[in-house]
Amino acid sequence: MIDPRAPDYENTPVSPRRPRFSYAPADATALPVVSIVTPYYNTGAVFHETARSILGQSLQQWEWIIVNDASTDPEALAVLAEYRGRDPRIRVIDHEANRGPGAARNTGYRAARAEYVLQMDSDDLLEPTAIDKMAWFLETHPNAAIVNSWSVAFGAKEYLWPVGFERGNELLMENLAVGRALVRKSAHQNAGGFDESIRGGMEDWDFWLRCADQGLWGVTIPEYLEWYRRRADHSDRWKDWDGAEAQRRFQQRLRQRYPRLYEQGVPRVEPRWPRPLDPVRADPPFENRLAKRGPRLLLIVPWMVMGGADKFNLDLLEQLTRRGWEITVVATLPSDHPWMPEFARYTPDIFAPANFLPVCEHPVFLRYLIESRQPDVVLLSNSEFGYRVLPFLRAHCPGPAWVDFCHSEQPHWKEGGYPRYAIANQDFLDLNLVASQHLKNWMVTRGADPQQIEVVYINVDPDHWAPQPAVRERVRGELGVSGELPVILFVGRLHPEKQPRVLVQTLLELKRRGSAFRALLAGDGPDRPWIEEFLRSNALEAEVTLLGAVPPKQIREYYWASDLLFLPSQCEGIALTMYEALAAGLPVVGADVGGQRELGTPDCTILLPRSDEVTEIQQYANELEGLLRDPARRAAMGQAGRTRICAQFSLDRMGERMAAMLALARQRKEALPKPAIPRRFAQEAAVQAVELARLECLADELWVQRTAVQRQAAVAAQTGQSVAELIHAMLPEVAREEVNYIESSRAWRLVQRVKRSPVYRWLADVRFGPGWDREDPYEDPRKRLLRIVNSRSYRTLQALKQTTLYRWYARRKHGPEFRRPLFGDGKR
Template sequence: MIDPGAPDFDHTPAARERPRFDYAPADDAPPAVSIVTPLFNPGPELEETAESVFRQSFQQWEWIIVDDGSTNPVSRARIEAQQARDPRVRVLRHPENRGLSAARNTAVSAARAAYVQQLDGDDLLEPTAVEKSLWCLESRPEFAFAKGYCVGFGAAHYLWRRGFHEGDAFLRENLVEPAAMIRRDVYLAIGGHDERIRDGLEDWDFWLRAANHGHWGVTIPEFLNWYRRRPGPHRGWSNLDDRRRRRAFRRDLRRKYPRLWRSGLPRPAGADATLRDEVPWTNRLRKTKPRLLVLVPWLTAGGADKFNLDLVTELAGRGWEVTVAATQDGDQSWLPAFASQTPDVFVLPHFLRPADYPRFLRYLTVSRGVDAVVLSHSLLAYLALPYLRAHCPGVAFVDYCHVVEEDGTEGGFPRLVVDCQGLLDLNIVSSSYLKQWLVGRGADASMIEVCHTNVDVGAWRPDPAAGAALRAEVGLEDGVALIVYAARLCPQKRPLVFAETMRRLRDAGVSFVALVAGDGPDRPALRAFVRRHGLEGRVRLLGPQPPHRVRRLLQAADVFFLPSRYEGISVGLFEAMASGVCVVGTDVGGQRELVTPDCGVLLPVTGDDRDAEAYARALHELLGDPERRRSLGACGRARVSEQFRREQMGDRLVTLLAEARRRCETAPRLALPDGLARALAAQAVAGVRSSPITGAIDPYHTSWRTLAYFAIRNLLLPYYRFALARGWLWPARMKDALKSALDDSRAARGGALGRLRFHPTVRFLASLPAVRAWRRRA
C-alpha cells in the first residue's frame, strides 16, 4: 500500500518487492465476486493487472475477460495465456470492437456472482481491495457501489482522494474512474453502461444514471486501486480530452437527468444495523505456514503501536503469515508501515459498521486458518472474546498488555486482563511489575508470562557523524547541551512538567537547547508556556517526526528526558539507550527493569512542582559532567544490546505462542453457548459505539461518576482550553482532582479528594440533565 507521506509510484501492487501472503483458494467454492475486464489489443501491462488479480486476499472470484474484437495476434495470445492460467478465468469474445460499455455489459450479463468488480486491462488493485469493497457493501446495504481512493501512476503521478462521498460534486465533473465494485442487480436494473457512448466518460453517465434511479456509492478511505496514466491525450476519448466536448457532454447529462440538478444526488442513510451472525462467504485460503491474527485499536504513532509493528515484523521474518485488524477509528497514519510487512491489514471502521465487527473477525479467523489470535489493547477484542471463542474452536487466544493506567480507571486494560483471564490461553505482559500488579488483583500467575518490548539495536545506534550533522543543522554551538523530549504531548507524558523543568534549568544559568518531537492535545498548552516564560530560544517544538528523524535527534542528544506520569516501559527509553544516550525518566511501572543506576536516572512521582525541581537538579548535574553522561550512555547501549534486542523479543514470542497453542490443545478454555456468545458480542458492539465518550477513562463502563466526569468536561472544555492557552497550570490540576474525585474506588476510600464529590459546585454539575440521564443509563 502506498505511503501518502512518502509515495513510491514504482512500488505497485504487482511489484516483486511487495510483502507476500499465500493467497490461494483452499477449495472450489462458487464465486462471490465477478471481476470484469474489457480488453482490446492489450499490451504487456495485462500481466501486471493479472498479477494484482491473483494476489487478491479474497479468492472466491471469477475473472471475466471480454476480448472486444482484438486484432493483434500477440494481444490475443496474452488473453489466452490468462485463460490457461486458472480455471476461474473466463474469456468472452466480440467478433468486432463494440467499445468499453458493450464489453462491460457483456461481462456483467454473464457474471455468476452478486457483486461485480470493474477493472480495466492496464490498471491494478491493492491485495485487499476486493475483500474490503465486498464487505463494505455487505455491511452497508443502502449503497449500490463502493470504491477506495486512487493512485495515478505511469506517465503521471498523483494521489486521488475524491470520490462518492462528495455527492453533488459529480454534477460538475466525474470524480472517479471505473474501478468500483457494483451490485450486479443494480447494474442490470438501470440498464448497464450506455453502449452509444464510445468517446469516453461513459462511467460518468453510469454513476448519474444510477443516482437517477435512487442509487449511490460509498468511498473507502484507503488507496485501493492504481490507475495507469499514459503520455499524451487519451486515445479515442475526445469527451475527456476536448474541453468543448466535455462541456457538451455535461449539458447532455443535465438534459437526461434533470431531477438530479433540481434535487441533488441520493444521500443513503441506512439505519445502524443490529448484530448479524451469518458469514456470507468462507474464502478459505490455502495454508502452508503458521498464521497469526493481531487485534489492535489503531495503526497510529505510539509506544504500544510501535511494539505491534515490531511484533508483525519479527513474526513475518520467522515464517509466520500475519493478519492485522484495527478496531477503532483514528488517524491510522501507520497503515502503510504495517502494510510494508504484511498485505493482510484491515482497519474495520474504514469499511464496516460496528455491528459487523464481530462476524468479520470470526470470518478472518476461519478464512485464514488462524493458529493464534493476539489481543493488544483493543477494547472490542476483549469484549468480543466470548463470541470468537465460541465460533473458533482450536484457536489459541493470547493478549499482550503494556501498562497500568494510573488515571483513576483501576488500571485500564490490565483490569480487563484479570476479568477475561478465564477465556485466554495465555497472558503476556511487558514487565514483571505488570505481572505482579495482575497477580495482586486476583490473576493466576501461572497464566502470565513476561516479554519485554525491546528495540532494534541495528536501527537505533550511536552515530557521531549523524549527530554532529544534526547539531549543525539546528545551529547548536559547541558546548551547548542538547536535551531531547520525544513523546506524545498528552497528560501521561507531562509536557508541562518538562517545560517547568526547562524553565528552572534556564534560570539556573545552564547552557542548553531542548528539542521536542511529538504532537498531541497538550501541544497548545506547551507552546503557550514556552512563550509566556520566554523559552523560545531554549525549547523548540518540532511537531511530529518520522522515526528516521527521531533517530537522528537521539544520535545528537546529550540527554533524553521523559517525565511520564505512568508507563509500562517507555519505548522512548529503549530507543535512547540503544542510541547511547543518557536517560532521565520516572520510576514508574517496569522502567527500573530496563534503566539501572549505571545507565540512567529514574525519579519517583511526587507532584508536578516537586518533580520539576528534582528533575532540574538531576539534569543540572548531568549536563555539568560530560564524562558521567558518556559512561551512562555507553552502559545503556551495552545493556539493551545484551538483554533487550528486538530479535530476542521475537524469539520469546514464538516460544510463548507455541505454549499457548499447546495449552489450547491440552486444556481448552471455556466456550460459551452460541446464543450467549452472540448476546455478549452485541454488548461488545455497544461498548465500541460508546468508547469515544467513555473509553479513555473507563473502558468497561462501571461507574456513573465516569460519565459525570465527561459531562462536566464537555461543559467546561472551552474555558479549560482558553486557560491552558494562556499558560495557566491550575486548570489541569483541578481537572485531575475532579477526575480522581469522581472515581469509584478513590471516592469510596474518602479523604480530601473523596470528599470533593460532595462540594456544592460538583453536586450542582452532577445535577445537570445530561449527567442525570447518563447516571440512569449506567
C-alpha cells in the same frame, strides 16, 4: 500500500518490494462472492500486472470475466491466451467485432454469477485487500449501490486522488469518482447498463449519473485501494477526454440527458448510524476459505499510530515474518492510522473496519477473518474491543490459541487499564504475556493466575540504533543547534500519562537557573495546545521545538542528534523510548515507575520516585542541570546503557522469546483446554461490546464538540472576533459539516435553483463573466464557508429568518429549539 506522507509511486501492489501473503483458495470451485469484469482491447504485456493484482486478492472467492473486445494486436492476443484455461475462475468472452468499453462491460455483467460486480480496467491495479473491503461494505450497507475507494494515479502522471462519491453534486460538473468500483448487479440492471454508444471515453461518468437518475448512489472508502495507470494524454484514445472543448460538450450532453439531476441534485447514501443495542449477526455473510502453507497470526490492535506499544507491534511483525509467519492486522478504533504504511511493510493483510463497516459488524468480521485465514494464534495488543468480543470469538472459533500482551498498568484509567482486562479474561485466554516482571506481580496481587503469565521484554535492535556521528552533525545543523549545546529529547504522546506539562515546566525551571540547552519534543496528543501556549507565554520557543508525530525512519536521527532522554511519565511498563535511548547511547532521566528499573540501572539511568508536581519539577531540574554541565558523565552513562542493551535486550532475543511463547500457547491450548462458552452468552457479549463502543464514540464526539464550541465562543466574546477569524480557527471537518448543513437546506437549494435558471445565468455572465459558477473541488472548506456566509444570498436568507413571521413558522414546524444560524447575519 501508499504512504500519503511520502508517496512512492513505483512501489505498486505488484512491486517485488511488497510483502506477500499466500492468498489462494481452499476450494477454487466455490461459488463466487464477486464477479470481476474487465474489458480487454489490445492491452498487451502490462495486463500481466493487472492479473497479478487480481490473483493476489485476499478475497479469493471471485470469478474473473475478461471480455476481449475484438483485439487485433498479435502480442495482446498472445498475452490474453495465457489466461484461457489457466484457472477455473477465469473466463474469456470474445466479441466478434469491436463494440467499445461500455458494451464490453455490459457483456460481462450479463455473464456474472455474483450479485457484486467489480469494474476493473485491463491495465490498472488493486491493493490486496481491496475487493474484501468493498464486498463487506456493500454487504453491510444495503442502501448503497456502488462502492469505490481513493485512488493512486501512477505512470505518466503521479498524484493521489482522495475524493469520490461523497462530493455529491460536484459529480455533475466533473467525474470525481474513479471507475474501478464494486457495483450491485441489480443496480446495473435498474440503470439500464452502460450506454454502448459512448465510444470516446467517460462512459463511467455517464453510468454514475444513470444510476443517480434511478435513485442509486455510491460511497468511497477512505483508503487508497486502487491504482490508476495514467497516460501522458488520454485524448489520443478517448476523444471526449481532452480537458477542453470536447469534454465540455460531453458535460453539456449529460446536462441535457439528466435534467432532473441538474435541478434537484444527486441522491445521497445516508450513513448507517449505530442504534442502542444494535443486533450483531453471528454468521459471516459469505465464506472465503484460504489455503494455508505456514504459521499465521491474527494481531488485534486499537490503532496504528506513534507510540511505544505500536512500535512493539511493528517490531513483532518484523521478527515473526522473518521466521515465516503470515500476519493479519486488525485495528479496532476509528483513526486515520498514520502508521498503517509502516505495518504494510511486513504484511498486506491489514484492516481498519471503521473505514468500511458499521461497528455492529465488527465482531462477525473478526470471526470471518479467523475462519478465512485460520491463524494458529490470535494476539490481543491493547484492544478494549478485542477483550470485549473475546467470548463471542472464542465461542465460534475454537481453533486458534488466544493470547494477549500488556505493557503497563494505568492507575488512573479503568482501574488499571488493559492489565485489568487481562485478569478478567484469563478464563478465555490461553496465555498472558506482559512486558515486565513488575506488571506480572501487579496482576498476581489482583487475583491473576501466575502460571498463565509470562514475561517478554520488548527490546530493541542495537544495530539499528548504533550512533552515527555524521548524521548527528547534519541534524543538529538543520535544527540550528550550535557547537556542543546539549539537546534534551522527549519522545511520546503529549498525553497526561506522559506528564508533558511537568516536562515543559521543568525546562522552564532549567532556563531560569541559567542552563543552556535545546529541547526536542517528538510526539502529538491532546496536551499539545496547552504546551504551545505555555511555550509562547513563557518565551520558551527558542529553547523548545515541537516536532509533532515523527515517522519511525526519522525518529532515530533525533536520538542521534540529542544528548539525553527525559521521560517524566506518570506510569510506564518499561518505556520503549528508554530501550531506544540506551541503544542510541543516551543516558535517561525519568520516573521510577512500572518496570523501569528492570532495564535501567544506576550506571546508565537516573530514575526518580513519583511525588507531587512541584517536587518532581525541582528534582528533575536538579538532575538534568547536573548532566547538562557534565558531558563526560553523559558519555559514560550512554556507553554503559548501550553495552547493556547489546548484551541482554536485543530485538532478536525478543523475537525468539515471542515465537517460543506462541508455541507455548498452542501447547497450553491442547493440554489445558478452556471450558466451552455458551452461544447465548457469547452473543450478548458481542452486543454489549458494540453498545459500549457506540457510547464511547458518542461521548468522545460530544466532548470534542462541547470543547470546541466553548473555546470559540469564549474567544469571540473576549476579542470581538470576526466571522472570518472564527472560521479560520475552525477545524476543516467542522467547517465542512457547516457547509454541508447550509447547502443541504431547502432555502439554499432554492437559491441555487434560481441561479441555474437561464435568465439569472445570462445576467451573471454579463456582470461577472464566463465561469462565474465554477467551483474548486479541492477548496479548503473554511474558505468555502467564508464565501457562503459573506454572500448576498446567505445574508438575505438570514435576514428573512430573523423576521417575526418566519420565527413563528419555524417554531410551529420544528419546535422552540429549532437551529439558529451559527453566524447570524454574517455581517460581524
